[in-house]
Ligand code: HEM
């Protein structure tokens with residue numbers, strides 16, 4: 001059994017299935033992340049958002065999921081690099097004239113590019129939020145009212161550079177998932193000609209509407225509120 | 238029609254090869270693409286030059302031998318069409334047409350437009366068959382096969398092994414080809430018996446030949462002259478996972494005399 005599993009994981013199909021599984025897990029995480037972020041718009045001074053964030057810090061389950069999350073990203077990236085390398089090697093002499101753009105979508109051909117931009121953002125994002133609030137702890141403990149994550153978010157997104165990077169990354173995330181979501185179901189074998197249009201529609205909806213508009217709303221609204229001097233965190237008070 | 242042809246010329250597998258340009262002044266729009274090459278080759282032979290080597294056999298779209306990458310498209314610009322079934326009326330007077338061989342590490346060029354597709358034969362030899370003779374046709378209701386399965390198996394069996402899927406794929410992946418045979422046989426009662434070993438062995442051979450992996454771009458399906466569906470790749474992926482889980486260890490020993 002063990003050698004069957006390792007044979008599976010070393011095969012082209014197995015490697016791709018790892019990408020599909022980790023990719024879909026990251027999608028589930030992003031849904032949760034989006035939900036927590038939306039709490040920022042409650043206009044309660046960021047209380048709901050801060051409570052949720054602090055609750056996570058204390059949850060052992062979240063701690064475990066966090067580890068799974070890091071492992072998923074690492075596996076996803078390793079498999080992406082290995083498969084892309086193997087795929088480039090499979091055609092040592094290129095065509096002089098290639099019509100591949102007529103038979104496939106831009107999204108499907110540029111997954112490594114769109115993924116790499118997401119990766120760059122993840123690193124910056126973790127450095128800005130995860131590291132100071134969870135690892136080095138330069139801010140006092142979560143109970144300290146000075147440690148107001150909601151205000152930190154508002155400040156970070158008030159920086160035009162960071163807001164722009166955020167916005168561009170959201171766009172590339174949408175591009176990545178526009179192909180990736182439906183592709184994962186094909187990879188996992190959960191597809192046929194009846195379901196294919198459904199996965200494609202669901203993938204584009206998730207990518208552009210849910211994640212695209214959803215995540216884009218944070219840099220756009222927080223940056224606007226900085227420029228227009230709205231008090232977005234306290235609007236309901 | 239007047240046409241300019243840019244054709245890949247390569248003396249043998251070792252030669253580095255280059256494009257040669259030919260002018261054709263009297264191409265009939267009713268010729269097939271291969272007949273146009275016949276005309277060119279007669280001219281070349283008349284001038285004492287080496288004719289362009291290309292694969293062909295049936296010239297009616299069923300053998301899968303013809304294999305030309307025409308203006309960036311496997312088997313040319315038409316969908317569901319082999320090169321031998323492509324007619325010159327699909328091009329315009331004065332066009333320049335670039336013709337290249339299939340490009341894939343697993344399909345080395347032998348000469349000009351001819352590539353070695355024996356990697357496909359080795360994938361089939363690894364399991365793309367039913368080991369026992371299934372006998373003559375049975376009474377229709379003897380072995381029930383659901384209508385949908387029969388139709389899907391028939392559609393998958395239409396693969397002619399031309400390699401357009403590999404040629405069209407940005408990763409030179411052979412998954413459409415391998416999956417067509419794997420799903421065809423997995424759908425039918427006679428093929429089901431060996432489905433576990435078949436998919437394990439065929440996928441192993443496919444990877445060993447150095448084809449790329451699938452990124453679900455869909456180019457293969459778009460270029461397939463027999464319209465083999467991407468659905469087969471999902472079926473293969475499912476079969477492969479199930480086979481990995483369900484494969485039993487072999488019994489030791491050599492078996493008794495009964
Ligand atoms: C939040 C982050 C990410 C999510 C939600 C995500 C999601 C996905 C999904 C669902 C797939 C489809 C798997 C399949 O086709 O079977 C995929 C594929 C892929 N991802 Fe990601 N991904 C993320 C980050 C990354 C990163 C950081 C990279 C690379 C540096 C990357 C590179 C790729 C590549 C190359 C593919 C393969 C595309 C293909 O085979 O068609 N992804 N991703």
Ligand code: FES
Pocket residue numbers: 292293294295296297298299300301302303319320321322
């Ligand atoms: S020559 Fe037989 S399919 Fe084209």
